[in-house]
Amino acid sequence: MLDLARQPLVRVDGLKMHFPIYSGVFRSHTGDVKAVDGVSFDIAQGETLGLVGESGCGKSTVGRALLRLYEPTAGRVIIDGEDVAHLSAEKLRQKRPTMQMVFQDPQASLNPRMTLAGIIGEPLDEHTRLSRAEKTARIYELMDQVGLNRRFANRYPHEFSGGQRQRIGIARALALNPKFIVCDEPIAALDVSIQAQVVNLLEDLQDRLGLTYLFISHDLSMVRHLADRVAVMYLGRIAELSPAKDLYARPLHPYAEALLSAVNEPDPVIAARRKRIILKGDVPSPANPPTGCNFCTRCPQVFELCRQVKPELSEVEPGRFVACHLYDNNKAARSTGGPEATERNQQGAST
Amino acid sequence: MPDGAQPVLQVRGLKTVFRTRAGEVHAVNDVSFHLRRGELLGVVGESGSGKSVTMMSLLRLLPAPPAEIRSGEVLLDGRDLLKISDAELREVRGGKVGFVFQDPMTSLNPVFTVGMQITEALRRHMGLDKAAAETRAVDLLELVGIPDARKRLGAYPHQFSGGMRQRVMIAIALSCDPDVLIADEPTTALDVTIQAQILELVKELRRKLGMAIIWITHDLGVIAGIADRVMVMYGGQVVEQAPVRELFANPQHPYTRALLQTIPKISGEREARLKVIEGQPPMLAAVPAACAFRDRCEFRHDRCDRENPLRRPVDGKTLGQGHDVACHWQAPAAARPQEVAHA
Numbered sequence: 001m002l003d004l005a006r007q008p009l010v011r012v013d014g015l016k017m018h019f020p021i022y023s024g025v026f027r028s029h030t031g032d033v034k035a036v037d038g039v040s041f042d043i044a045q046g047e048t049l050g051l052v053g054e055s056g057c058g059k060s061t062v063g064r065a066l067l068r069l070y071e072p073t074a075g076r077v078i079i080d081g082e083d084v085a086h087l088s089a090e091k092l093r094q095k096r097p098t099m100q101m102v103f104q105d106p107q108a109s110l111n112p113r114m115t116l117a118g119i120i121g122e123p124l125d126e127h128t129r130l131s132r133a134e135k136t137a138r139i140y141e142l143m144d145q146v147g148l149n150r151r152f153a154n155r156y157p158h159e160f161s162g163g164q165r166q167r168i169g170i171a172r173a174l175a176l177n178p179k180f181i182v183c184d185e186p187i188a189a190l191d192v193s194i195q196a197q198v199v200n201l202l203e204d205l206q207d208r209l210g211l212t213y214l215f216i217s218h219d220l221s222m223v224r225h226l227a228d229r230v231a232v233m234y235l236g237r238i239a240e241l242s243p244a245k246d247l248y249a250r251p252l253h254p255y256a257e258a259l260l261s262a263v264n265e266p267d268p269v270i271a272a273r274r275k276r277i278i279l280k281g282d283v284p285s286p287a288n289p290p291t292g293c294n295f296c297t298r299c300p301q302v303f304e305l306c307r308q309v310k311p312e313l314s315e316v317e318p319g320r321f322v323a324c325h326l327y328d329n330n331k332a333a334r335s336t337g338g339p340e341a342t343e344r345n346q347q348g349a350s351t
Numbered sequence: 352m353p354d355g356a357q358p359v360l361q362v363r364g365l366k367t368v369f370r371t372r373a374g375e376v377h378a379v380n381d382v383s384f385h386l387r388r389g390e391l392l393g394v395v396g397e398s399g400s401g402k403s404v405t406m407m408s409l410l411r412l413l414p415a416p417p418a419e420i421r422s423g424e425v426l427l428d429g430r431d432l433l434k435i436s437d438a439e440l441r442e443v444r445g446g447k448v449g450f451v452f453q454d455p456m457t458s459l460n461p462v463f464t465v466g467m468q469i470t471e472a473l474r475r476h477m478g479l480d481k482a483a484a485e486t487r488a489v490d491l492l493e494l495v496g497i498p499d500a501r502k503r504l505g506a507y508p509h510q511f512s513g514g515m516r517q518r519v520m521i522a523i524a525l526s527c528d529p530d531v532l533i534a535d536e537p538t539t540a541l542d543v544t545i546q547a548q549i550l551e552l553v554k555e556l557r558r559k560l561g562m563a564i565i566w567i568t569h570d571l572g573v574i575a576g577i578a579d580r581v582m583v584m585y586g587g588q589v590v591e592q593a594p595v596r597e598l599f600a601n602p603q604h605p606y607t608r609a610l611l612q613t614i615p616k617i618s619g620e621r622e623a624r625l626k627v628i629e630g631q632p633p634m635l636a637a638v639p640a641a642c643a644f645r646d647r648c649e650f651r652h653d654r655c656d657r658e659n660p661l662r663r664p665v666d667g668k669t670l671g672q673g674h675d676v677a678c679h680w681q682a683p684a685a686a687r688p689q690e691v692a693h694a
Contacts, residue, residue, distance in 0.1 A: 200625055265572060
């Protein structure tokens with residue numbers, strides 16, 4: 001996948017998504033929940049970008065704003081050459097087939113009163129002029145692609161298990177030959193043994209159809225498995241954006257480091273050896289984020305500058321972007337082995 | 352941990368059945384296990400494997416009907432919890448045995464303050480007066496790491512974050528110095544960083560208080576980090592049981608082996624493709640006459656269709672004391688640690 005000088009298929013520039021808060025008797029506008037507050041990244045054709053973070057960090061909002069399921073407050077979202085954030089309603093409708101979404105909860109995202117064929121065929125009714133026979137053929141083709149038996153075409157969602165329902169959701173997303181799919185926690189509601197089935201299916205489809213994914217998840221080990229590059233979000237901003245291999249081997253941002261250290265390795269020998277960084281406290285409210293760096297209230301390596309100036313996301317090593325003042329001096333490549341390692345041990349001891 | 356210590360809890364031949372209009376569902380089939388003092392027993396399985404129903408059955412927490420505990424005994428310090436009166440059982444629940452449920456939002460009462468919910472158990476089980484109960488409640492909240500504990504007693508559940516609510520739940524479960532703490536997926540609804548906080552807390556509390564814990568989860572990563580011994584459940588039965596390191600290094604049951612391979616690792620070599628367990632977990636409409644896993648098993652042979660395998664020791668120790676598995680298939684002994692390391 002690393003061949004051909006890749007043109008980014010998706011380019012997000014300064015995306016902001018603020019939800020207004022109205023309060024008081026007159027419902028006056030008293031503030032904003034800054035769910036996404038200035039996020040920029042791009043995704044190359046055929047690439048999988050993982051988007052991780054804790055609940056409430058704004059990762060799902062990014063996914064929805066990207067497809068303009070929300071009206072973004074500011075910023076540009078260029079998908080396949082057009083700025084989706086500023087398209088007119090009709091242009092946007094014509095654009096929809098290129099970009100699709102697979103939702104988290106297959107129970108809630110499938111209409112219980114529609115048959116499987118109806119659900120998968122609905123986008124075809126809306127966007128194409130296929131004859132009845134062509135449509136049926138296309139529905140069967142899609143069902144084959146996601147591994148659903150054709151005999152099930154006239155059944156209803158409740159007759160399927162969670163994993164199968166997620167396959168229906170994927171088939172629906174594929175119906176119009178999209179280029180870009182936002183997968184919003186597609187496996188979070190599934191059992192462990194079923195998760196692997198769906199992940200493998202997503203990988204197969206990507207290989208076969210050349211799809212580009214934004215894979216939103218809180219499951220860091222699954223993201224490691226799937227993603228080429230990973231963006232770590234915290235409180236509406238990207239803390240670190242790095243190739244998956246580098247991020248997991250050596251996270252640069254203190255938050256990325258803490259987040260990864262909190263993941264449970266399914267191996268008791270490694271688990272006994274590992275030092276966790278336990279973050280104190282909870283995530284601050286996105287309606288009232290701290291001044292300076294968003295992470296300054298919980299950061300184990302915080303210093304004075306962090307409480308005053310918001311760090312910008314900048315390239316500190318080739319291909320690795322970090323928003324942290326610790327890296328202000330090394331916009332070029334520089335290892336951070338020594339001092340950080342001792343810092344980490346102190347953290348482990350103090351908890 | 353404390354090997355050979357007296358079991359504080361002993362369960363034998365437990366069977367729980369749900370009677371529904373569509374027929375019976377055999378959720379728990381002949382489950383036996385024990386829990387030693389100070390030990391942490393991990394219980395792993397998918398949804399529908401019977402792990403939660405088993406633990407709820409121990410304290411008769413399931414609504415009856417439709418649930419019916421058909422047979423078995425649950426000995427807590429030699430007393431059979433399935434035979435004692437409701438009044439005696441109420442003393443045990445929240446007294447000797449604490450329970451932490453999965454969802455801290457639905458298991459706390461939203462219209463009472465946290466302080467009232469903690470002191471309720473203290474006054475009822477330990478006979479403390481209001482002032483003494485409040486003092487102890489403050490101690491408990493401090494123990495589970497809630498800052499500014501005295502003020503927080505007057506707060507309502509919605510004023511706490513998810514992680515803090517789960518701490519409150521743990522504080523309530525710990526309030527009467529239980530011998531046994533049953534935790535049903537207590538960290539599943541939480542973010543990894545908060546989950547890490549809770550896991551560290553549990554480890555620390557165990558060191559301080561020395562109680563025995565049953566930890567139900569589907570997350571093998573959590574189990575690897577905290578358990579002493581693991582019991583794998585499938586189709587309402589215990590299919591494998593072993594000390595934690597032994598289980599991860601030398602899994603015997605095809606289900607356990609597959610489960611360990613379906614989850615991607617966070618370090619080491621990235622796997623090209625995830626192993627898949629095809630098919631769905633079974634619905635148990637009758638007492639299984641064959642192996643419950645056979646439809647999804649890659650080592651299935653004709654004996655699996657004919658008879659439901661019984662648990663047999665793998666390492667020559669008495670059943671339940673070492674490593675045992677319920678499977679007709681013999682895992683090759685040669686492919687041991689290396690295979691797991693690279694899986």
